[in-house]
Amino acid sequence: MASFEVIGGTPLKGEIVPQGAKNEALQILCAVLLTAEPVTISNIPDIRDVNKLIELLRDMGVKVGKLATDTYVFQAENINLDYLDTPEFVAQAGSLRGSVMILGPMLGRFGKCQLPKPGGDKIGRRPLDTHFLGLEKMGGKLTLEGTDFYRIAAPNGLHGTYMLLDEASVTGTANIMMAAVLAEGITTIYNAACEPYLQQLCKMLVRMGAKINGIGSNLLTIEGVASLGGTEHRMLPDMIEIGSFIGLAAMTGSEILIKDCQIPELGLIPDTFRKLGIQLEFRGDDIFVPAQDHYEIATYLDGSILTVSDHTWPGFTPDLLSIVLVVATQAKGTVLIHQKMFESRLFFVDKLIDMGAQVILCDPHRATVIGLDRRNALRGITMSSPDIRAGVALLIAALSAEGRSVIENVEQIDRGYQFIDKRLNALGAQIRRL
Structure with missing residues (x-):
């Protein structure tokens, strides 16, 4: 120590x-899971939480190339879904609060995801209910194993719906939005968080081909698309x-x-x-x-x-x-x-x-x-x-x-x-x- x-x-x-912004990085990096095409991200901070998340993505099968000190290219073409059931994944994801941000992209693109209770600062209760309630409203089925391991799947696919979030959670909004961009139909999220970092994520997803209206407000309307492409993004x-x-x-x-x-x-x-x-x-x-x-x-x-x-x-x-x-x-x-x-x-x-x-x-x-x-x-x-x-x-x-x-x-x-x-x-x- x-x-x-x-x-x-x-x-x-x-x-x-x-x-570069830590809280933006945790969302933006997980968004690379939404596409099989290359995504280049710059102004990435060289900090423990971000580096551990990049390592987690690499172990999940994402190709990671370092172009400069703060610039990486990611390609999530071949994700190893079986890795999410290994003790190594449980240990990695469980030590990192940002790991929660893989839920939306994985459920949206692959129809399933599992996650141990994520780590992070001991600053009080940080429940994940908003994340799962939103994903369930779109068709996700949650299974809780014990008290600290979550599985969610959408066997019939995700479908757009209206939801009023119980709290304007930044990570909750990001997770639901990343799932919704690949869901069938229109998803409306009211009481959405609207921090600049979330606006950055919205703009990045739009460049990838997503259809999002209401960026910067607490009312987001998302029309699902069949697939997303690559892009370049610079963080605040x-x-x-x-x-x-x-x-x-x-x-x-x-x-x-x-x-x-x-x-x-x-x-x-x-x-x-x-x-x-x-x-x-x-x-x-x-x-x-x-x-x-x-x-x-x-x-x-x-x-x-x-x-x-x-x-x-x-x-x-x-x-x-x-x-x-x-x-x-x-x-x-x-x-x-x-x-x-x-x-x-x-x-x-x-x-x-x-x-x-x-x-x-x-x-x-x-x-x-x-x-x-x-x-x-x-x-x-x-x-x-x-x-x-x-x-x-x-x-x-x-x-x-x-x-x-x-x-x-x-x-x-x-x-x-x-x-x-x-x-x-x-x-x-x-x-x-x-």
């Missing part, structure tokens, strides 16, 4: 380019990494230029950080964060305390609430962080309290942060990364703290952030991988 040794308290300076920059770099700059008093951000796709992310008092300057498609000695949290017009909460898109993404919480610890003012979707995501605040932060964990979903306004720097401690986003939030805290910190279990961070230690060291950080 690897660790980061961090010497904090030093401002950073320079330019950094965000990686990772909005979570962009938000992490904004928070890092503010927390450490650094001057950072974040390059090639696709700013129109960031939604409320820039405005939410501005509510924390962080100055941002758009320079074309780059975001410049100047060094600030102080930043002050806004209040509502009536003077009441600001609440930052997660919402389905176009609301604020839950993946950045951990970053916002950490950044608020050195702001001037008070903010209530309300994490609605996952009940275990705020439990890392005990480590911030040990570092000297003033945080009250109200319940599993809410925490109140009383900013220190840099009067007292955080102090370095030894801690462990519980999940991807909390891990980077703790790394940001360590970089702002006085003295030496050790962050254990950094494999969690590696799952979502590409060479984060090397890239931040290039800006002047002092991070050593142990």
Whole structure:
């Protein structure tokens, strides 16, 4: 198990380019299963979760060719369906949350799929009901073996239907949509997720020959086609990494230029950080964060305390609430962080309290942060990364703290952030991988 040794308290300076989007990659890579023709994908992040998914696809029979550091060509011409019944597949898919995204493509193209309960962050309940309910409405028949192995088949083929999703699940919408593009007839999905990454998947599928209307809205209409062809696709920059770099700059008093951000796709992310008092300057498609000695949290017009909460898109993404919480610890003012979707995501605040932060964990979903306004720097401690986003939030805290910190279990961070230690060291950080 690897660790980061961090010497904090030093401002950073320079330019950094965000990686390709992790959450988009997990959907886009599984979409190659929908066609026997080659699909070329660029701006793929070199991170553990994505690399493990590529390995899984290769072992399933997908031909994988690496054209450049971030560019691959995939061809799912000969899929080995028998591999899905092997212990090797169970071990691979069970260790990776993104493996759930093979359900829709496999059911749509081959009429069946099986999957162990997927792994991923331990951030609370993450049920798959929305995925299976949608696939069942199109004709899939689900069989549960034990408590952690699923089989679904469509012996009579998939048929278009109307469905109202019980939640606007991003991965659930993607899975249902990837099955629907090859189903017979018209499928209407209401309360669909509409994140930019899902819009990217829609646009890619349309280039492959799919017929999808309502892209960017919560009402998708999909007319099934007999087959799909190949295409080329370039992924968006990772909005979570962009938000992490904004928070890092503010927390450490650094001057950072974040390059090639696709700013129109960031939604409320820039405005939410501005509510924390962080100055941002758009320079074309780059975001410049100047060094600030102080930043002050806004209040509502009536003077009441600001609440930052997660919402389905176009609301604020839950993946950045951990970053916002950490950044608020050195702001001037008070903010209530309300994490609605996952009940275990705020439990890392005990480590911030040990570092000297003033945080009250109200319940599993809410925490109140009383900013220190840099009067007292955080102090370095030894801690462990519980999940991807909390891990980077703790790394940001360590970089702002006085003295030496050790962050254990950094494999969690590696799952979502590409060479984060090397890239931040290039800006002047002092991070050593142990």
